[in-house]
Amino acid sequence: MSEICPQCGLPKDTLCVCENIAKEEQRIKIRAIKRKFGKIMTIIEGLDPKVINIKELAKKLKSKLACGGTAKDGVIELQGDHITQVKEELKKEGFNV
């Protein structure tokens, strides 16, 4: 049995495109910041936690980039400077970067 999308009422894995539309509508900001002790973190902001599974996305990015990181309050933080790679990966996921 397929899960039904609460927004459009269509099966999530076949007909529903809400998630794809939501991804395109996200206004994502990616920046690198310097933390204490000179550690660089890549910050991904602007994701809507109501439509994007941020934990899942963070997990994907961490495994793709082989780095540590956290996801909370709609913000993903990755250890190291990965701006270019993060942009590439988010584009592949269907996000408008």
Ligand SMILES: [Zn+2]
């Ligand atoms: Zn839908």
